[in-house]
Amino acid sequence: MTYSGAVKVGGPADVHELTALMISKVAVGPMENNAYLLRCRATGEQLLIDAANDAATLLTLIGDDGIASVVTTHRHGDHWQALAEVVGATGARTYAGRYDAEGIPVPTDVLVEDGDTVRVGEIGLTALHLVGHTPGSIALVYDDPHGHPHVFTGDCLFPGGPGRTTEPADFTSLMDGLEAKIFGPLPDETWIYPGHGNDTTLGAERPHLPAWRARGW
Numbered sequence: 001m002t003y004s005g006a007v008k009v010g011g012p013a014d015v016h017e018l019t020a021l022m023i024s025k026v027a028v029g030p031m032e033n034n035a036y037l038l039r040c041r042a043t044g045e046q047l048l049i050d051a052a053n054d055a056a057t058l059l060t061l062i063g064d065d066g067i068a069s070v071v072t073t074h075r076h077g078d079h080w081q082a083l084a085e086v087v088g089a090t091g092a093r094t095y096a097g098r099y100d101a102e103g104i105p106v107p108t109d110v111l112v113e114d115g116d117t118v119r120v121g122e123i124g125l126t127a128l129h130l131v132g133h134t135p136g137s138i139a140l141v142y143d144d145p146h147g148h149p150h151v152f153t154g155d156c157l158f159p160g161g162p163g164r165t166t167e168p169a170d171f172t173s174l175m176d177g178l179e180a181k182i183f184g185p186l187p188d189e190t191w192i193y194p195g196h197g198n199d200t201t202l203g204a205e206r207p208h209l210p211a212w213r214a215r216g217w
Helices: 055-062 083-090 168-183 202-215
Strands: 014-017 021-028 033-040 046-049 069-072 093-097 110-112 117-120 123-130 137-143 149-154 191-194
Touching: 021 055, 033 055, 033 117, 033 123, 033 191, 046 055, 046 117, 055 083, 069 083, 069 117, 093 137, 123 168, 168 202
Parallel strands: 046 069, 069 093, 093 110, 149 191
Antiparallel strands: 014 021, 021 033, 033 046, 117 123, 123 137, 137 149
């Protein structure tokens, strides 16, 4: 089956099978959050991005192999509702951006800085600190040596624009970060996995950057 990234709450996971990494996407909870299970094909180690809600669904997705770690992209409550239960069931290490960890009620084992590498088996994910949606949001980049990059953006980038901000300075900060750290260095083929809704690519979004700047959201 071809991966589309279109998932619904209560529906099956959609699985993106890459050469070295398997990415399973599910939607959970009343805000239709996306959660992503990453599996290193060489070692079988697994990592979960955003234990957002519905621990039963997430633990079924994780399966008997468990997870080594869970990354919370940012402090907003809809992204960690199932975190305590998932960690309690799996013993996973917890990761979050240094400047958002204090807003997450489950203790963070590893405080993530800009440029840090988060590993799942033989796979390295590069963390990017993006300021604006929250003070410490992180995106994770898998620069696939067998293809194009893949970026898990949390709520910082969606199809159609950046994540929600409440102050002009926050919007400018988020846009500056997206352009400098994501749109600038990464190619159009880069696949974007957001915290809610459908996936997109940088090529689909890049032409709209000036319009996003002009509208201010």
